[in-house]
Structure formats: C-alpha cells, structure tokens
Amino acid sequence: MDLFESDLRVIEAAEELAATLGADKNHTVAAAAMDTNGVIHRAVNVYHFTGGPCAEFVVMGLAATESSAPLVSMAAAGDGGRGLMPPCGRCRQAMLDIHPDIMVAVPTDNGPQMRPVRKLLPDTYFFPDADSRRLLRFSKKYYDAVANGTKVTTVRFDDPVVPGPYIFVFENDAAHRTLNGMVTNVQHYRLDQMTAEQACLAPGECMDEFRGSLRARYPELSDEDEVGVVEFELI
Incomplete structure (x- = not known):
C-alpha cells in the first residue's frame, strides 16, 4: 500500500533529525510523531x-x-545513515497503551510501510488504566458526510472498534480536520452471510x-471472515 503524504512527512522528519546526530554517542536515534492537529513533534533518545x-x-x-x-503516526531513524528503525518492545507496549490507534513506520524489503501498533505487538498485555484516547480513521472523502450526519455507519475488518468516545480522523487530509464522536454499537457478521440490511x-x-x-x-479479507458494522454519532 502506498504511503500517504502525511506518512512520508513523518518519516522524513525522523530521518532529517537523525542525519544531524553522530557527534554525541548519548543521542543516536531520532523520532518524529504527528498529532491529530497535523503538528509533527521531533525528539532524540537519551542513551545511558x-x-x-x-x-x-x-x-x-x-x-x-x-x-x-493524541498521536496518529510515529517514525524513528538511526544516526550514521542507519535509516528507518522499528520500535523496540518497550516502545511498542507504551504506544499501544497510550496511543492505541497510532500507525508506526517500519522498514520492509519493499520500502517503508505503516503498521497499526497492535500488529507489532500481538497477544499483548493491556494496561487498563492508561485512559487512552481512541481514534477512528476515515478516508478524507467522507468528511462532509460524517460532519453533516448523513454517514452514521462504517464497516471495518480486523479493527478492534468498541463502543465509546472517539476522535474521528480523516486520513491524509491537508487541513487535518477531526470530529468528536461516539461509537454507539458494533455488530459482527460473516461477509458471505451478511445482508444488505445488516450492512x-x-x-x-x-x-x-459492497x-x-x-x-x-x-x-486479505475472505468470504469466511467477519466484518464489524460500526454505528456512530457526533458529540
């Protein structure tokens, strides 16, 4: 899957900061993260x-x-031209607890890819007191329909959406518009048995x-897989 322009900006920010490192062995890795306002934050490690x-x-x-x-994406890069680096296990756990819907840049044989942090740490322990803010992503083409209330459902696969408050994020939206909403109900159906009414x-x-x-x-979706019909409203 091609990266969004916003993903590339986060990766470039991490790599550009990493390129300035090397003179001080106490700071060897740079990270960049974008929040829901479109602001990119950058920082370096403290090796000790x-x-x-x-x-x-x-x-x-x-x-x-x-x-x-809340943060929507993260990338890290090493000094000395090491390039993009995947997060360690401790960082993955912290991101999952504090920013459970963040997308993380990882290097692959086909170039950088963005992964949901939960995919980087399957079958993990969850810290129930983290009080994290959840994000529900939409294509930017749906902003008007969600904002005016004509779109009140979305269908998701392999996406652990549960009822509760969410920030609705519109991917690759240059204006970085968000809406506050509430997921009111989630029903799961096997794809090949799903009716038009259920969808x-x-x-x-x-x-x-459909x-x-x-x-x-x-x-990767097959006829035997279950999809979730998510009902939501603005708040």
Whole structure:
C-alpha cells in the first residue's frame, strides 16, 4: 500500500533529525510523531547504561508537553545513515497503551510501510488504566458526510472498534480536520452471510458491489471472515 503524504512527512522528519546526530554517542536515534492537529513533534533518545529513554518515549513526552492532541503516526531513524528503525518492545507496549490507534513506520524489503501498533505487538498485555484516547480513521472523502450526519455507519475488518468516545480522523487530509464522536454499537457478521440490511446499505445498493469494495480496501479479507458494522454519532 502506498504511503500517504502525511506518512512520508513523518518519516522524513525522523530521518532529517537523525542525519544531524553522530557527534554525541548519548543521542543516536531520532523520532518524529504527528498529532491529530497535523503538528509533527521531533525528539532524540537519551542513551545511558541505566536504561535511558528511547527516542519514541521522548517524543511522546514532548508531544504531551506541547499539545493535548493524541498521536496518529510515529517514525524513528538511526544516526550514521542507519535509516528507518522499528520500535523496540518497550516502545511498542507504551504506544499501544497510550496511543492505541497510532500507525508506526517500519522498514520492509519493499520500502517503508505503516503498521497499526497492535500488529507489532500481538497477544499483548493491556494496561487498563492508561485512559487512552481512541481514534477512528476515515478516508478524507467522507468528511462532509460524517460532519453533516448523513454517514452514521462504517464497516471495518480486523479493527478492534468498541463502543465509546472517539476522535474521528480523516486520513491524509491537508487541513487535518477531526470530529468528536461516539461509537454507539458494533455488530459482527460473516461477509458471505451478511445482508444488505445488516450492512446498512441504501435502497438500490448491491451487496456484490459492497463486498467487492471491501475486498479492494482489505485485500486479505475472505468470504469466511467477519466484518464489524460500526454505528456512530457526533458529540
């Protein structure tokens, strides 16, 4: 999947800061994180034998100091031309607890890719007292429909949405518009057994076309998989 322009900006910010490092062995990794306002925060690690904080930890603290907005994406890069670096296990756990819907840049054989942090730490322990703010992502083309209340449902695959308050984030939106909303209900159905009524399709919409659009969005989706129908409202 191609990266959004906003993803590339976060990766570039981390790599540009990492390129300035190298003279001081106590600071060897840079991290950049974008919040829901579109602000990119940058910071470096503090290497120390007692377990000085990773760059991802420092940038989370910096972002919290400068803004109350939750983080939507993160990238880290090493000095000396080491390039993009995946987060360590401790950073993954902290991000999952504090920013559970953050996307994290990782290097792959096909170049940088963005991964949901929960995919980097499956079957993990959850810290129930983290009091994290949840994000629900939409394509930017749906902003008007969500904002005016004509779109009140969305269908998701392999996305652990649960009822409760969310910040609605519109991906790759140059204006970085967000809306405050509430997920009121989530129902799961097997794709090949799902009806038009369960999918909340408008009159005249075709289930075959609906299934095809879902498969285009989620290439790994099979007929036997369950999808979640998420009902939401603005608050």
